[in-house]
Every structure is written in structure tokens, then in C-alpha cells.
Amino acid sequence: MQSRKDLFPGYNVLAKRDTPSWNPKTRSVIDERLAITPRTHRFLDATEFATLLAVAGRIVPQPAGRTDPVPAAAMVDHKLASREHDGYRQAGLPEQGAAWRLGLKALDAEARAAFGAAFGELGAWAQDTLLKACEDGSLRGPAWDDMPSDLFFKKRLIPDLVKAYYAHPTAWNEIGWGGPASPRGYVRMDFDRRDPWEAAEAKPGREDEAYQENLRVGR
Amino acid sequence: MPMLSDRGPRPPERDRGPPGLSGPALKRRVAPVRVEATVHPVVVLAAAAVGAGLLTWFASGRSKRLDPAASGGRRYAPRGSAVTASAAQRLNHASTMLAASVLFDSGLEHYRGQFFNRAMYTPIIVSSVTLAASMHGAGDTDPGGSRVRHGVQALAGLTGLIGFGFHTYNVGKREGGYSFQNLFYSAPIGAPMALTLAGILGVVAERVRDADPDAPELSGLPAGKVLALATAGMLLGTTAEAGLLHFRGAFQNPAMLLPVTLPPLGAVALALAATRAPGASQTEAKAAMWAVSAMGIIGVAFHAYGVARMMGGWGNWRQNLIDGPPLPAPPSFSGVALGGLAALELLERRRSRF
Numbered sequence: 038m039q040s041r042k043d044l045f046p047g048y049n050v051l052a053k054r055d056t057p058s059w060n061p062k063t064r065s066v067i068d069e070r071l072a073i074t075p076r077t078h079r080f081l082d083a084t085e086f087a088t089l090l091a092v093a094g095r096i097v098p099q100p101a102g103r104t105d106p107v108p109a110a111a112m113v114d115h116k117l118a119s120r121e122h123d124g125y126r127q128a129g130l131p132e133q134g135a136a137w138r139l140g141l142k143a144l145d146a147e148a149r150a151a152f153g154a155a156f157g158e159l160g161a162w163a164q165d166t167l168l169k170a171c172e173d174g175s176l177r178g179p180a181w182d183d184m185p186s187d188l189f190f191k192k193r194l195i196p197d198l199v200k201a202y203y204a205h206p207t208a209w210n211e212i213g214w215g216g217p218a219s220p221r222g223y224v225r226m227d228f229d230r231r232d233p234w235e236a237a238e239a240k241p242g243r244e245d246e247a248y249q250e251n252l253r254v255g256r
Numbered sequence: 257m258p259m260l261s262d263r264g265p266r267p268p269e270r271d272r273g274p275p276g277l278s279g280p281a282l283k284r285r286v287a288p289v290r291v292e293a294t295v296h297p298v299v300v301l302a303a304a305a306v307g308a309g310l311l312t313w314f315a316s317g318r319s320k321r322l323d324p325a326a327s328g329g330r331r332y333a334p335r336g337s338a339v340t341a342s343a344a345q346r347l348n349h350a351s352t353m354l355a356a357s358v359l360f361d362s363g364l365e366h367y368r369g370q371f372f373n374r375a376m377y378t379p380i381i382v383s384s385v386t387l388a389a390s391m392h393g394a395g396d397t398d399p400g401g402s403r404v405r406h407g408v409q410a411l412a413g414l415t416g417l418i419g420f421g422f423h424t425y426n427v428g429k430r431e432g433g434y435s436f437q438n439l440f441y442s443a444p445i446g447a448p449m450a451l452t453l454a455g456i457l458g459v460v461a462e463r464v465r466d467a468d469p470d471a472p473e474l475s476g477l478p479a480g481k482v483l484a485l486a487t488a489g490m491l492l493g494t495t496a497e498a499g500l501l502h503f504r505g506a507f508q509n510p511a512m513l514l515p516v517t518l519p520p521l522g523a524v525a526l527a528l529a530a531t532r533a534p535g536a537s538q539t540e541a542k543a544a545m546w547a548v549s550a551m552g553i554i555g556v557a558f559h560a561y562g563v564a565r566m567m568g569g570w571g572n573w574r575q576n577l578i579d580g581p582p583l584p585a586p587p588s589f590s591g592v593a594l595g596g597l598a599a600l601e602l603l604e605r606r607r608s609r610f
Contacts, residue, residue, distance in 0.1 A: 057574070
């Protein structure tokens with residue numbers, strides 16, 4: 038993937054961990070999240086998880102050079118294993134764990150039917166073709182067990198993966214988000230104003246200024 | 257805990273020139289080499305303010321102490337023996353209090369506003385200068401005024417008015433114009449007037465100092481009466497400001513009602529005092545003024561408690577000192593009340609003991 042411009046040079050949201058921005062509860066929640074490694078899976082079996090890893094690679098792709106990539110697939114599995122639900126559910130879909138198991142198995146079955154290989158072994162083009170068909174609702178193999186593939190894609194696969202991705206500090210650094218704000222919130226609320234504990238965005242040609250500001254975020 | 261080392265401490269990638277070049281062409285800066293960033297801009301501003309204040313102090317000349325008060329026990333803070341000099345010193349106590357309140361309040365609030373407009377540096381420098389002139393006058397027992405102090409105080413009065421104009425414009429240009437929302441949350445419309453009050457009381461101090469001790473007059477009118485009515489008006493103005501902001505705070509603590517009830521009573525006491533014959537005793541009005549003065553100081557403690565009640569309390573001071581009740585604001589009541597005491601001194605035609 039083409040490397041993107043670093044809009045928030047030097048910004049590390051974890052530098053705020055021991056400042057008044059975070060309280061003990063926040064620290065414990067984020068510590069738990071950071072303990073998830075890319076290959077941890079407790080809920081899905083090895084085949085399902087391999088499919089999920091491949092799907093995550095297409096839905097929330099990451100720069101190759103990242104030393105601490107977001108373990109989006111493992112975070113989805115963590116959510117399923119912890120039995121934490123959203124509090125709402127599309128009526129046409131089964132419960133989240135059952136929906137994911139069924140959907141991943143079905144995607145794999147569609148991959149074998151169409152290309153003769155497991156979903157995770159396919160190339161990017163083939164994977165995208167299948168995912169697009171899934172989004173259209175045109176995957177209707179018996180493995181889906183009457184679950185509409187487009188509903189699964191739009192109401193389960195996309196929300197869970199994207200929310201998992203943006204729940205991780207690496208993604209927060211990427212978009213310059215301030216992370217949890219309890220007890221310390223924000224004071225300077227106007228357009229183009231910034232608290233000293235907020236990420237500084239690099240203006241073209243003034244990256245060094247933003248870099249210096251971002252080093253002070255954890256003070 | 258895994259760290260995000262791909263966001264490690266290194267400067268942003270630079271254009272490294274055409275590929276193929278190696279060696280020195282690929283030189284990458286490892287650490288920032290800037291040194292000047294170690295001095296925070298706020299430190300520079302504070303140094304400028306202190307410097308301007310010291311210059312004013314020395315420019316105001318040495319207090320001559322020609323005629324220190326004969327009241328034996330007063331070793332510190334001697335008072336002039338003439339009632340005008342004593343009242344002028346008290347007026348300078350008042351302007352000191354107000355200038356200090358403005359210095360810290362505008363410093364805090366304009367720091368919050370990131371000095372977005374260059375003009376926001378002005379009140380910090382001007383109130384420092386006013387503070388120095390006021391403190392200089394407070395220690396001066398000499399009946400004659402000082403031109404430097406007079407000029408500085410007039411400058412403060414003018415600056416406050418200009419600031420009032422800026423703040424009024426700031427409120428009006430916002431979406432919704434002069435709505436409660438904007439009066440609450442944009443530039444506080446009444447705040448710069450505290451500097452004007454400091455300037456007025458400081459100018460009056462110099463005028464009173466120059467006046468005839470037996471029949472002090474301001475622009476041909478009896479000084480005591482004019483000053484009593486003026487400070488009564490100032491008390492009502494300050495009450496309006498506190499009332500607006502305490503209304504924003506929904507008077508959630510019953511103590512927040514105090515600054516909208518006690519000062520108006522004090523203003524009434526001052527107005528009544530102005531109607532009495534010169535030389536009459538003004539015990540009740542003096543008690544009221546001392547009560548308002550004390551309220552201003554106790555208000556700081558209440559505001560400190562308010563900061564502690566905010567989320568994160570004092571541990572989160574970098575947010576709560578700015579977002580919570582302003583610590584430097586209540587003493588402006590004390591400042592105006594001290595001006596009222598000076599007026600009462602002039603009305604009684606004799607120096608007060610305290």
C-alpha cells in the first residue's frame with residue numbers, strides 16, 4: 038500500500054497515559070486492548086480466524102511498515118469471546134457470534150466453490166471480487182443458511198471491523214485523535230484552536246513545529 | 257505495554273533528494289537541534305510585564321516620606337497625616353487590588369485564548385504597569401501627586417475602555433449576536449472594565465492627593481460625595497458582571513448569591529453616606545465596605561473549592577483553572593470596596609484607623 042503522509046508527526050496518544058487525561062479505569066481498559074496480539078483468537082477456530090484475518094486485510098488495510106499494526110481481526114474475536122454485544126441487532130441476522138461463524142464459513146465455502154482455494158489463500162483481486170459480491174447480496178450458496186450476505190456485510194462485517202480498527206491507539210495516532218478524555222477534557226473549543234495536550238496537525242512546510250508540539254502532548 | 261514505536265521520536269520524513277545518491281545526501285536529522293524552544297513564550301511575556309512594572313516603579317520617583325503619620329504603632333505601611341494623602345493611599349490600595357485582579361485574570365483567560373489576537377497581550381502589560389504605579393502610590397505618604405503615576409492610571413482607564421470595545425465586538429460578531437449564549441461563553445463583556453475602574457480610582461488618587469485637605473474637591477465638586485457615588489456605581493457594575501456569570505453557573509451553590517446581594521446593599525449604604533453632612537460618622541457604611549472587601553477575598557477560597565469540584569479537581573489544574581470559576585476575579589469587589597472606604601474617609605474628614 039502506498040505510504041501516506043504523516044499528518045501528526047511525533048504524536049503518540051499513549052504519552053498521555055499517565056497524565057490527568059486518563060483515569061485508572063481508562064488505563065486498565067486500554068491496557069487490556071493493547072494486550073491483544075494479531076493472532077490471538079479464543080472464539081473463532083483456526084479456519085474461521087484465517088478467513089477473518091484475510092477479510093480484515095481487505096477492509097482495513099494498513100501500511101506494510103507498521104511495527105505495531107492494529108490487530109483488527111483479533112479485536113473482533115476478542116469482542117465475540119467477551120460476549121459483549123452492541124445492545125442492538127439487525128433483525129435479519131442471528132446473534133453476533135453465530136453470524137460471524139456462519140458468515141466466515143460461507144465466505145470460505147464461496148471461495149472454494151468459485152476459485153478452488155480457501156478465502157485466505159486467494160489473491161487480493163479474488164478476495165475483493167468475493168467481498169463485493171457479498172456486499173451486493175449475490176452470494177447465495179447453501180453455506181449461508183438463509184442469512185442475507187449483504188446484511189451480514191453491511192451490518193456485521195463492516196461495523197465490527199471498522200470499529201475495532203479505530204478503537205486502537207495506532208489508529209488514533211494516525212488520525213490525530215486525542216484518545217479517552219476522562220477526567221481531563223478540552224478547553225479551547227473554537228475552530229483551529231488547540232489545547233497543549235491535543236495532537237498538532239502538520240501544516241505544509243511547518244512539520245517541525247507540529248513535531249515539537251506533539252512531543253509535549255504527554256506533559 | 258506495547259509501544260507504538262513507528263511513531264517514535266523522529267522528525268517527519270523529509271525529501272531526501274533523488275534516489276541513488278548515498279552517504280551524506282541521505283543525512284537524516286536524528287534529534288531536533290533547536291535551542292530557543294526551551295524558553296516558553298509565556299515566560300517571555302511574564303518577563304516583559306515585570307520589566308515594564310519595574311520601569312514604572314522607578315520612573316514614579318522615590319516616595320519622599322516628608323510627613324509620615326504620627327500614629328505610633330504603624331511601623332509598616334505608614335499613612336500620610338493629611339486626610340487627602342491617607343485617602344489617596346487607600347485609593348491606591350483599591351487600584352492595586354483591581355490591577356492585580358486584572359493582571360491574573362486577563363493573563364489566565366488570554367492564555368486560554370492563545371493570544372489569538374495580538375491585542376490580547378495589552379492588558380497584561382498595562383495592568384502590570386498599573387499595578388506598579390498603584391503599589392508605589394500606596395506607599396507614598398506625601399500629599400503631592402505624581403505625574404508618572406497619573407499618566408499610567410489614565411492609560412489604564414483608556415485601555416480598559418478599548419478592551420471593552422474589543423470584547424463587545426467579539427460577542428457581537430458571533431453567530432447569534434448579543435445572545436445569552438455568547439455573553440456567557442465568548443469574551444466576557446464586563447471584564448476589561450475592571451482595568452478602567454483601576455485607572456479611574458488611580459487617577460482620583462492623584463487628584464485627591466493634590467486637593468486641599470480641608471475641603472477636598474474633584475472638578476469643583478466635593479470629593480467625598482462624588483467618590484462615594486462613583487464607587488457605588490462601580491459596585492453595581494461589578495455586581496452585574498458577577499450576576500451574569502453566576503447566573504450562567506445557575507447559582508448552584510447558595511454562596512453564589514452573596515456577590516449579587518451584598519455589594520448592592522453596600523452601594524445603597526454609600527449613596528446614603530453621600531447624603532449626610534460632611535464630617536458625620538459613617539460607621540454603617542464603613543462596616544458594609546469592609547464586609548464587601550472580605551467577601552472578595554473569601555470568594556477566592558470559594559472559587560478554589562469550585563475548581564476542586566470540577567472533574568479531576570486540582571490534579572487536573574491545567575484544565576480546571578481555566579474552565580472552572582476564575583480565582584482572580586472576586587478580589588475586584590474588594591478593590592472597589594476599598595475605593596468606597598476612601599470615599600468615606602473623605603466624607604468623615606478624618607483618617608480612618610485602619
